[in-house]
Amino acid sequence: NIIVVGSTNMDLVYLVPHIVKAGETLHSTKHELFFGGKGANQAVTAGQLGANVDFVGNVGADDFGEQIIQNLQDKGVNTAAVQRVGMTGQAIIQLADSGENSIVLFPGANFLVTPEQIEENTERIASSDVLLLQLEIPMPAVETAANIASQKNVKIILNPAPAQQISDSLLSKVSILTPNETELAILTGLKTETEEDLFQACSLLLQKGVGAVVVTLGAKGAYYMNHYEHGHVQANKVIAKDTTGAGDAFNGALTVGLCQGNSLKDSILYASTVSAYVVTQMGAQPSIPSSFHVNNI
Numbered sequence: 001n002i003i004v005v006g007s008t009n010m011d012l013v014y015l016v017p018h019i020v021k022a023g024e025t026l027h028s029t030k031h032e033l034f035f036g037g038k039g040a041n042q043a044v045t046a047g048q049l050g051a052n053v054d055f056v057g058n059v060g061a062d063d064f065g066e067q068i069i070q071n072l073q074d075k076g077v078n079t080a081a082v083q084r085v086g087m088t089g090q091a092i093i094q095l096a097d098s099g100e101n102s103i104v105l106f107p108g109a110n111f112l113v114t115p116e117q118i119e120e121n122t123e124r125i126a127s128s129d130v131l132l133l134q135l136e137i138p139m140p141a142v143e144t145a146a147n148i149a150s151q152k153n154v155k156i157i158l159n160p161a162p163a164q165q166i167s168d169s170l171l172s173k174v175s176i177l178t179p180n181e182t183e184l185a186i187l188t189g190l191k192t193e194t195e196e197d198l199f200q201a202c203s204l205l206l207q208k209g210v211g212a213v214v215v216t217l218g219a220k221g222a223y224y225m226n227h228y229e230h231g232h233v234q235a236n237k238v239i240a241k242d243t244t245g246a247g248d249a250f251n252g253a254l255t256v257g258l259c260q261g262n263s264l265k266d267s268i269l270y271a272s273t274v275s276a277y278v279v280t281q282m283g284a285q286p287s288i289p290s291s292f293h294v295n296n297i
């Protein structure tokens, strides 16, 4: 089984003729609510793919919080360890006719996840096969979860998003690191344009003790490297409608593939198929039907 320690958000999307300027008041032509937050998105992906998933994190003590818990449960995620505190995290998204967007992120309850709260879930983490982490909750909470997992020999998959620096101590505990190109560049301080650049940047991370690196490259697929092999997996060809959440679907599915005992490469192929499906659907939270079936695994 999988345990996700991470964030939950409500995404408030407003369609606007253009991104609002300083001092301007603008009418929005359409408003939509989506469930979001990288942690919740990845947990829901894994839940919809049939995995046994536990979620540790916070929602607000408000209506959004209640809706988020209900949604997690509906998608097959165990919410016994979800705490209700403060206000639900929100992403306020302006989506312009031109396709441009601008986002105000209010972390709310996500920034109230504490190391003590994670420690209270030691048993839950210890009894899991894989711990899946992102960086939308405070770093001390992420580090506490990783310390517990590494002491208990639980595999750690870290999606280092949103982009930020990570200590060598945390990196050395990670089994699989899943940056996109931007995150890889920030983590290593190296270029990530060519396959040779990717080779160098991933090599540096392996030297720091990371077990394997899987770099997601959007429509270009994914590049991977561990101590035995490296290579490139093409993205599945689809007509993309909304690429928000592609990375989250990829991480959730990759974790499920590995948990089922598949090789790294086969798990990447599986994650590519799932995330390619997700970019053909609207909304940040992967709208994966529970009957979703992938033939190549």
Ligand code: ADP
Pocket: 161, 180, 215, 216, 217, 218, 219, 221, 222, 235, 236, 237, 238, 240, 243, 244, 245, 246, 247, 248, 250, 271, 272, 273, 275, 276, 279
């Ligand atoms: P993030 O959203 O975190 O930046 P990416 O954009 O790299 O992540 O996308 C993650 C994965 O989703 C890619 O590795 C790829 O497999 C899949 N994907 C993303 N965009 C497309 C696309 N336009 N067509 C097909 N697959 C895509």
